[in-house]
Amino acid sequence: MDGWKARLGFPETRGRYGFLLVFIIDALGSGLFLPFSILYFQVTAGFSLPIIGLTLTIATICTLPTTLVTGSLVDRFGARRMTAISQLIQAGGFIGYLFFVHTVPLMFIMAALVTAGSRMFFAATATLIVELSSSHELDRWFGFVGAIRNVGLGIGGFLAGFVLATNNPDFYHLLIGICATCYLMAGCLLLCLPEPQQRRSKQEAKAPYGQILRDHLFLKFLVSNIAFILCILMLGTSLPVYVTEALHAPAWIPGSALTLNSVLVIGCQMLVVRLQEPYRRTRTIGVAALVWCLSCGLFALAPIIPGSFIIIYLFLAVAIHTLASLLYGPTVSALIADLSPSILRGRYLATYEFAWGIASALIPALFTTLYAVTPTLPWISLVGMVAVSGVSVLFLERRFADHVAGGGKREMEPLEK
Structure with a gap:
Protein backbone atom coordinates (compact mmCIF):
# COMPACT_ATOMS: atom_id res chain seq x y z
CA MET A 1 0.00 0.00 0.00
CA ASP A 2 1.17 3.55 -0.68
CA GLY A 3 2.82 5.07 2.39
CA TRP A 4 0.61 8.14 2.53
CA LYS A 5 -2.55 6.03 2.30
CA ALA A 6 -1.42 3.85 5.18
CA ARG A 7 -0.50 6.84 7.33
CA LEU A 8 -3.89 8.47 6.74
CA GLY A 9 -5.75 5.28 7.63
CA PHE A 10 -6.93 4.14 4.20
CA PRO A 11 -7.24 0.38 3.59
CA GLU A 12 -5.73 -1.56 0.70
CA THR A 13 -8.26 -1.20 -2.15
CA ARG A 14 -6.49 -2.78 -5.13
CA GLY A 15 -8.78 -5.26 -6.83
CA ARG A 16 -11.87 -3.89 -5.06
CA TYR A 17 -12.57 -0.73 -7.06
CA GLY A 18 -15.73 -2.19 -8.57
CA PHE A 19 -17.18 -2.77 -5.11
CA LEU A 20 -16.31 0.78 -4.06
CA LEU A 21 -18.11 2.11 -7.13
CA VAL A 22 -21.17 0.10 -6.12
CA PHE A 23 -21.15 1.69 -2.66
CA ILE A 24 -20.87 5.20 -4.14
CA ILE A 25 -23.68 4.68 -6.69
CA ASP A 26 -25.94 3.23 -4.00
CA ALA A 27 -25.26 6.15 -1.66
CA LEU A 28 -25.92 8.62 -4.48
CA GLY A 29 -29.36 7.07 -5.02
CA SER A 30 -30.10 7.26 -1.30
CA GLY A 31 -28.92 10.86 -1.10
CA LEU A 32 -31.12 11.90 -4.02
CA PHE A 33 -34.27 10.50 -2.41
CA LEU A 34 -33.90 11.20 1.31
CA PRO A 35 -34.51 14.99 1.20
CA PHE A 36 -37.92 14.60 -0.47
CA SER A 37 -38.96 11.13 0.67
CA ILE A 38 -42.19 12.58 2.11
CA LEU A 39 -42.77 15.58 -0.15
CA TYR A 40 -42.67 13.39 -3.28
CA PHE A 41 -45.99 11.73 -2.43
CA GLN A 42 -47.58 15.04 -1.50
CA VAL A 43 -46.50 16.86 -4.66
CA THR A 44 -47.00 14.07 -7.21
CA ALA A 45 -49.91 12.06 -5.76
CA GLY A 46 -51.67 14.65 -3.61
CA PHE A 47 -51.71 12.59 -0.41
CA SER A 48 -51.93 14.46 2.90
CA LEU A 49 -48.91 14.54 5.18
CA PRO A 50 -50.60 12.55 8.00
CA ILE A 51 -51.53 9.77 5.55
CA ILE A 52 -48.01 9.74 4.10
CA GLY A 53 -46.40 9.66 7.53
CA LEU A 54 -48.64 6.87 8.82
CA THR A 55 -48.18 4.75 5.69
CA LEU A 56 -44.40 5.08 5.70
CA THR A 57 -44.26 4.34 9.44
CA ILE A 58 -46.31 1.15 9.04
CA ALA A 59 -44.11 0.08 6.12
CA THR A 60 -41.01 0.72 8.22
CA ILE A 61 -42.29 -1.37 11.13
CA CYS A 62 -43.57 -4.21 8.94
CA THR A 63 -40.17 -4.62 7.27
CA LEU A 64 -38.15 -4.86 10.50
CA PRO A 65 -37.88 -8.69 10.34
CA THR A 66 -36.33 -8.41 6.87
CA THR A 67 -33.00 -7.64 8.52
CA LEU A 68 -32.90 -10.92 10.44
CA VAL A 69 -34.02 -12.96 7.42
CA THR A 70 -31.27 -11.35 5.37
CA GLY A 71 -28.66 -12.49 7.88
CA SER A 72 -29.57 -16.13 7.24
CA LEU A 73 -29.60 -15.61 3.48
CA VAL A 74 -26.18 -13.95 3.59
CA ASP A 75 -24.69 -16.90 5.47
CA ARG A 76 -26.16 -19.32 2.93
CA PHE A 77 -25.84 -17.52 -0.41
CA GLY A 78 -23.18 -14.89 0.18
CA ALA A 79 -23.12 -11.17 0.91
CA ARG A 80 -22.38 -10.09 -2.66
CA ARG A 81 -25.50 -11.75 -4.06
CA MET A 82 -27.77 -10.54 -1.28
CA THR A 83 -26.45 -6.98 -1.50
CA ALA A 84 -27.13 -6.98 -5.25
CA ILE A 85 -30.63 -8.38 -4.73
CA SER A 86 -31.34 -5.67 -2.15
CA GLN A 87 -30.43 -2.99 -4.67
CA LEU A 88 -32.59 -4.54 -7.39
CA ILE A 89 -35.52 -4.69 -4.95
CA GLN A 90 -35.05 -0.99 -4.19
CA ALA A 91 -34.90 -0.24 -7.92
CA GLY A 92 -38.22 -2.05 -8.34
CA GLY A 93 -39.74 -0.02 -5.52
CA PHE A 94 -38.63 3.27 -7.05
CA ILE A 95 -40.01 2.25 -10.44
CA GLY A 96 -43.26 1.60 -8.59
CA TYR A 97 -43.05 5.10 -7.09
CA LEU A 98 -42.71 6.45 -10.61
CA PHE A 99 -45.63 4.65 -12.26
CA PHE A 100 -47.97 3.00 -9.76
CA VAL A 101 -48.39 5.18 -6.66
CA HIS A 102 -51.94 6.40 -7.24
CA THR A 103 -53.59 4.96 -4.13
CA VAL A 104 -52.52 4.57 -0.50
CA PRO A 105 -52.33 0.73 -0.66
CA LEU A 106 -50.02 0.93 -3.67
CA MET A 107 -47.90 3.53 -1.90
CA PHE A 108 -47.61 1.14 1.06
CA ILE A 109 -46.55 -1.77 -1.15
CA MET A 110 -43.87 0.24 -2.93
CA ALA A 111 -42.66 1.85 0.29
CA ALA A 112 -42.40 -1.62 1.84
CA LEU A 113 -40.31 -2.77 -1.14
CA VAL A 114 -37.93 0.18 -0.86
CA THR A 115 -37.65 -0.11 2.92
CA ALA A 116 -37.17 -3.89 2.83
CA GLY A 117 -34.49 -3.48 0.17
CA SER A 118 -32.73 -0.86 2.28
CA ARG A 119 -32.79 -3.11 5.34
CA MET A 120 -31.44 -5.99 3.27
CA PHE A 121 -28.66 -3.76 1.96
CA PHE A 122 -27.36 -2.74 5.37
CA ALA A 123 -27.70 -6.26 6.75
CA ALA A 124 -25.78 -7.76 3.81
CA THR A 125 -23.23 -5.06 3.14
CA ALA A 126 -21.65 -5.35 6.60
CA THR A 127 -20.66 -8.94 5.82
CA LEU A 128 -19.57 -7.91 2.32
CA ILE A 129 -17.15 -5.41 3.87
CA VAL A 130 -15.71 -8.19 6.04
CA GLU A 131 -15.22 -10.36 2.95
CA LEU A 132 -13.52 -7.52 1.08
CA SER A 133 -11.08 -6.65 3.86
CA SER A 134 -7.98 -8.35 5.15
CA SER A 135 -8.09 -9.41 8.80
CA HIS A 136 -5.87 -6.56 10.03
CA GLU A 137 -7.74 -3.81 8.11
CA LEU A 138 -11.30 -4.50 9.20
CA ASP A 139 -11.72 -1.25 11.14
CA ARG A 140 -10.26 0.72 8.22
CA TRP A 141 -12.67 -0.85 5.75
CA PHE A 142 -15.74 -0.11 7.86
CA GLY A 143 -14.55 3.47 8.29
CA PHE A 144 -13.71 3.86 4.60
CA VAL A 145 -17.06 2.57 3.34
CA GLY A 146 -18.85 4.81 5.83
CA ALA A 147 -16.92 7.82 4.56
CA ILE A 148 -17.55 7.15 0.87
CA ARG A 149 -21.24 6.57 1.60
CA ASN A 150 -21.33 10.04 3.14
CA VAL A 151 -19.75 11.41 -0.04
CA GLY A 152 -22.51 9.85 -2.14
CA LEU A 153 -25.23 10.96 0.26
CA GLY A 154 -23.85 14.49 0.28
CA ILE A 155 -23.71 14.76 -3.51
CA GLY A 156 -27.19 13.29 -3.84
CA GLY A 157 -28.62 15.58 -1.19
CA PHE A 158 -27.03 18.62 -2.84
CA LEU A 159 -28.53 17.77 -6.24
CA ALA A 160 -31.92 17.00 -4.71
CA GLY A 161 -31.95 20.46 -3.14
CA PHE A 162 -32.30 22.05 -6.58
CA VAL A 163 -35.34 19.89 -7.33
CA LEU A 164 -36.94 20.76 -3.99
CA ALA A 165 -36.60 24.44 -4.85
CA THR A 166 -38.66 24.00 -8.04
CA ASN A 167 -41.58 22.11 -6.44
CA ASN A 168 -42.23 20.79 -9.97
CA PRO A 169 -43.78 17.28 -10.16
CA ASP A 170 -41.96 16.57 -13.44
CA PHE A 171 -38.58 17.15 -11.80
CA TYR A 172 -39.65 14.99 -8.86
CA HIS A 173 -40.44 12.17 -11.29
CA LEU A 174 -37.09 12.68 -13.01
CA LEU A 175 -35.26 12.39 -9.71
CA ILE A 176 -37.11 9.19 -8.82
CA GLY A 177 -36.14 7.78 -12.21
CA ILE A 178 -32.49 8.62 -11.52
CA CYS A 179 -32.76 6.92 -8.11
CA ALA A 180 -34.14 3.76 -9.71
CA THR A 181 -31.34 3.85 -12.29
CA CYS A 182 -28.69 4.20 -9.58
CA TYR A 183 -29.93 1.14 -7.71
CA LEU A 184 -30.35 -0.84 -10.92
CA MET A 185 -26.80 0.01 -12.03
CA ALA A 186 -25.35 -0.82 -8.61
CA GLY A 187 -27.14 -4.17 -8.41
CA CYS A 188 -26.21 -5.25 -11.93
CA LEU A 189 -22.58 -4.19 -11.48
CA LEU A 190 -22.33 -6.11 -8.22
CA LEU A 191 -23.71 -9.26 -9.86
CA CYS A 192 -21.00 -8.98 -12.50
CA LEU A 193 -18.18 -8.73 -9.96
CA PRO A 194 -16.36 -11.84 -8.70
CA GLU A 195 -16.83 -13.19 -5.20
CA PRO A 196 -14.46 -11.59 -2.67
CA GLN A 197 -11.53 -13.80 -1.73
CA GLN A 198 -12.71 -14.02 1.87
CA ARG A 199 -16.04 -15.58 0.81
CA ARG A 200 -16.37 -18.91 2.56
CA SER A 201 -18.05 -22.02 1.16
CA LYS A 202 -21.80 -21.83 1.50
CA GLN A 203 -21.84 -25.46 2.66
CA GLU A 204 -20.44 -24.22 5.97
CA ALA A 205 -23.51 -22.10 6.79
CA LYS A 206 -25.60 -24.76 8.55
CA ALA A 207 -25.81 -23.39 12.10
CA PRO A 208 -29.26 -22.31 13.37
CA TYR A 209 -30.15 -18.68 14.14
CA GLY A 210 -30.98 -19.68 17.71
Missing part, protein backbone atom coordinates in the same frame (compact mmCIF):
# COMPACT_ATOMS: atom_id res chain seq x y z
CA GLN A 211 -27.28 -20.13 18.40
CA ILE A 212 -27.01 -16.35 18.67
CA LEU A 213 -29.50 -16.37 21.56
CA ARG A 214 -27.13 -18.65 23.45
CA ASP A 215 -24.24 -16.23 23.01
CA HIS A 216 -24.84 -14.25 26.20
CA LEU A 217 -21.70 -12.16 25.74
CA PHE A 218 -22.88 -10.90 22.36
CA LEU A 219 -26.40 -10.21 23.63
CA LYS A 220 -25.09 -8.23 26.61
CA PHE A 221 -22.82 -6.25 24.31
CA LEU A 222 -25.70 -5.63 21.91
CA VAL A 223 -27.98 -4.33 24.67
CA SER A 224 -25.17 -2.07 25.89
CA ASN A 225 -24.97 -0.52 22.43
CA ILE A 226 -28.64 0.50 22.20
CA ALA A 227 -27.93 3.76 24.04
CA PHE A 228 -25.11 4.58 21.62
CA ILE A 229 -27.39 4.01 18.63
CA LEU A 230 -30.06 6.23 20.18
CA CYS A 231 -27.43 8.90 20.72
CA ILE A 232 -26.40 8.84 17.05
CA LEU A 233 -30.00 8.98 15.86
CA MET A 234 -30.99 11.71 18.32
CA LEU A 235 -28.82 14.30 16.58
CA GLY A 236 -30.70 14.22 13.28
CA THR A 237 -34.09 13.69 14.93
CA SER A 238 -34.03 16.34 17.62
CA LEU A 239 -31.67 19.07 16.48
CA PRO A 240 -34.07 20.93 14.13
CA VAL A 241 -36.83 21.09 16.75
CA TYR A 242 -34.54 21.76 19.70
CA VAL A 243 -32.61 24.55 18.00
CA THR A 244 -35.55 26.43 16.51
CA GLU A 245 -38.21 25.94 19.21
CA ALA A 246 -36.34 25.51 22.50
CA LEU A 247 -33.35 27.76 21.79
CA HIS A 248 -35.09 30.14 19.33
CA ALA A 249 -31.92 30.13 17.23
CA PRO A 250 -31.86 30.85 13.48
CA ALA A 251 -33.57 28.19 11.36
CA TRP A 252 -30.50 27.73 9.15
CA ILE A 253 -28.41 26.32 12.00
CA PRO A 254 -29.72 22.71 12.05
CA GLY A 255 -29.10 22.13 8.34
CA SER A 256 -25.67 23.72 8.50
CA ALA A 257 -24.75 21.78 11.64
CA LEU A 258 -25.78 18.47 10.08
CA THR A 259 -23.76 19.40 6.98
CA LEU A 260 -20.79 19.94 9.28
CA ASN A 261 -21.43 16.44 10.64
CA SER A 262 -21.20 14.95 7.14
CA VAL A 263 -18.10 16.97 6.24
CA LEU A 264 -16.31 15.80 9.38
CA VAL A 265 -17.19 12.18 8.63
CA ILE A 266 -15.88 12.48 5.08
CA GLY A 267 -12.73 14.37 6.01
CA CYS A 268 -11.76 12.84 9.34
CA GLN A 269 -13.07 9.27 9.54
CA MET A 270 -9.97 7.55 8.16
CA LEU A 271 -7.57 9.60 10.26
CA VAL A 272 -9.57 8.85 13.41
CA VAL A 273 -9.49 5.12 12.62
CA ARG A 274 -5.72 5.32 12.10
CA LEU A 275 -5.14 7.10 15.41
CA GLN A 276 -7.24 4.65 17.43
CA GLU A 277 -5.69 1.49 15.95
CA PRO A 278 -3.08 0.90 18.69
CA TYR A 279 -5.79 0.85 21.36
CA ARG A 280 -8.27 -1.81 22.34
CA ARG A 281 -11.64 -1.55 20.63
CA THR A 282 -13.51 -1.70 23.92
CA ARG A 283 -11.49 1.24 25.23
CA THR A 284 -12.25 3.18 22.06
CA ILE A 285 -15.97 2.58 22.57
CA GLY A 286 -15.57 3.71 26.18
CA VAL A 287 -13.92 6.94 25.02
CA ALA A 288 -16.73 7.44 22.49
CA ALA A 289 -19.25 7.10 25.32
CA LEU A 290 -17.38 9.72 27.34
CA VAL A 291 -17.32 12.11 24.37
CA TRP A 292 -21.05 11.58 23.80
CA CYS A 293 -21.73 12.38 27.45
CA LEU A 294 -19.84 15.63 26.94
CA SER A 295 -21.70 16.58 23.76
CA CYS A 296 -25.14 15.72 25.17
CA GLY A 297 -24.27 17.70 28.29
CA LEU A 298 -23.39 20.67 26.10
CA PHE A 299 -26.73 20.40 24.28
CA ALA A 300 -28.54 20.24 27.63
CA LEU A 301 -26.79 23.42 28.81
CA ALA A 302 -27.48 25.31 25.57
CA PRO A 303 -30.55 27.21 26.93
CA ILE A 304 -28.35 29.14 29.39
CA ILE A 305 -25.78 30.17 26.75
CA PRO A 306 -25.99 33.85 25.69
CA GLY A 307 -27.46 34.38 22.25
CA SER A 308 -24.26 35.97 20.92
CA PHE A 309 -22.38 32.69 21.49
CA ILE A 310 -25.09 30.15 20.70
CA ILE A 311 -24.14 29.56 17.05
CA ILE A 312 -20.49 28.77 17.77
CA TYR A 313 -21.55 26.78 20.83
CA LEU A 314 -23.95 24.56 18.85
CA PHE A 315 -21.43 23.91 16.10
CA LEU A 316 -18.89 22.91 18.74
CA ALA A 317 -21.40 20.53 20.35
CA VAL A 318 -22.18 18.95 16.97
CA ALA A 319 -18.47 18.55 16.19
CA ILE A 320 -17.88 16.80 19.54
CA HIS A 321 -20.92 14.59 18.97
CA THR A 322 -19.58 13.67 15.53
CA LEU A 323 -16.16 12.80 16.97
CA ALA A 324 -17.82 10.19 19.18
CA SER A 325 -19.56 8.71 16.14
CA LEU A 326 -16.25 8.59 14.26
CA LEU A 327 -14.70 6.65 17.13
CA TYR A 328 -17.64 4.32 17.57
CA GLY A 329 -18.93 3.36 14.10
CA PRO A 330 -16.09 1.37 12.50
CA THR A 331 -14.96 0.00 15.86
CA VAL A 332 -18.21 -1.65 16.91
CA SER A 333 -18.82 -3.20 13.48
CA ALA A 334 -15.32 -4.66 13.38
CA LEU A 335 -15.65 -5.96 16.94
CA ILE A 336 -18.92 -7.76 16.17
CA ALA A 337 -17.46 -9.20 12.96
CA ASP A 338 -14.51 -10.65 14.88
CA LEU A 339 -16.73 -11.80 17.75
CA SER A 340 -18.99 -13.83 15.46
CA PRO A 341 -18.23 -17.37 14.24
CA SER A 342 -17.58 -17.32 10.49
CA ILE A 343 -20.61 -19.52 9.75
CA LEU A 344 -22.87 -17.06 11.60
CA ARG A 345 -21.25 -13.76 10.72
CA GLY A 346 -24.09 -12.62 8.49
CA ARG A 347 -26.60 -13.27 11.25
CA TYR A 348 -24.53 -11.57 13.94
CA LEU A 349 -24.07 -8.42 11.88
CA ALA A 350 -27.72 -8.50 10.80
CA THR A 351 -28.78 -8.70 14.45
CA TYR A 352 -26.77 -5.55 15.13
CA GLU A 353 -28.50 -3.87 12.18
CA PHE A 354 -31.83 -5.06 13.62
CA ALA A 355 -30.97 -3.16 16.80
CA TRP A 356 -30.58 -0.06 14.62
CA GLY A 357 -34.01 -0.70 13.15
CA ILE A 358 -35.58 -0.99 16.60
CA ALA A 359 -33.85 2.19 17.77
CA SER A 360 -34.96 4.05 14.63
CA ALA A 361 -38.56 3.07 15.34
CA LEU A 362 -38.29 4.15 18.99
CA ILE A 363 -36.42 7.45 18.64
CA PRO A 364 -39.30 9.69 17.43
CA ALA A 365 -41.59 8.62 20.29
CA LEU A 366 -38.75 8.74 22.82
CA PHE A 367 -37.73 12.24 21.81
CA THR A 368 -41.22 13.72 21.67
CA THR A 369 -42.22 12.18 25.02
CA LEU A 370 -39.14 13.46 26.84
CA TYR A 371 -39.20 16.81 25.03
CA ALA A 372 -42.81 17.37 26.15
CA VAL A 373 -41.65 17.18 29.79
CA THR A 374 -38.82 19.66 29.26
CA PRO A 375 -36.77 20.35 26.11
CA THR A 376 -33.47 19.40 27.73
CA LEU A 377 -34.66 16.04 29.09
CA PRO A 378 -33.77 14.03 25.94
CA TRP A 379 -30.14 15.12 26.25
CA ILE A 380 -29.99 14.63 30.01
CA SER A 381 -31.45 11.13 29.62
CA LEU A 382 -28.87 10.27 27.00
CA VAL A 383 -26.04 11.33 29.30
CA GLY A 384 -27.23 8.81 31.88
CA MET A 385 -27.90 5.99 29.41
CA VAL A 386 -24.63 6.42 27.52
CA ALA A 387 -22.61 6.58 30.74
CA VAL A 388 -24.12 3.28 31.94
CA SER A 389 -23.56 1.68 28.53
CA GLY A 390 -19.94 2.84 28.39
CA VAL A 391 -19.20 1.34 31.79
CA SER A 392 -20.98 -1.87 30.73
CA VAL A 393 -18.78 -2.26 27.65
CA LEU A 394 -15.63 -1.77 29.73
CA PHE A 395 -16.94 -4.32 32.23
CA LEU A 396 -17.42 -6.85 29.39
CA GLU A 397 -13.91 -6.20 28.04
CA ARG A 398 -12.20 -8.94 30.01
CA ARG A 399 -14.57 -11.54 28.55
CA PHE A 400 -13.62 -10.76 24.94
CA ALA A 401 -10.79 -12.64 23.27
CA ASP A 402 -7.74 -10.51 22.44
CA HIS A 403 -8.39 -10.70 18.69
CA VAL A 404 -11.92 -9.33 19.29
CA ALA A 405 -11.20 -6.50 21.73
CA GLY A 406 -7.81 -5.76 20.19
CA GLY A 407 -7.02 -2.79 17.99
CA GLY A 408 -7.55 -2.67 14.26
CA LYS A 409 -3.87 -3.30 13.50
CA ARG A 410 -3.51 -6.10 16.02
CA GLU A 411 -1.40 -8.23 13.66
CA MET A 412 1.01 -5.46 12.86
CA GLU A 413 1.38 -3.36 16.02
CA PRO A 414 1.49 -4.18 19.74
CA LEU A 415 -1.69 -3.58 21.70
CA GLU A 416 -1.84 -1.01 24.42
CA LYS A 417 -3.37 -2.87 27.36
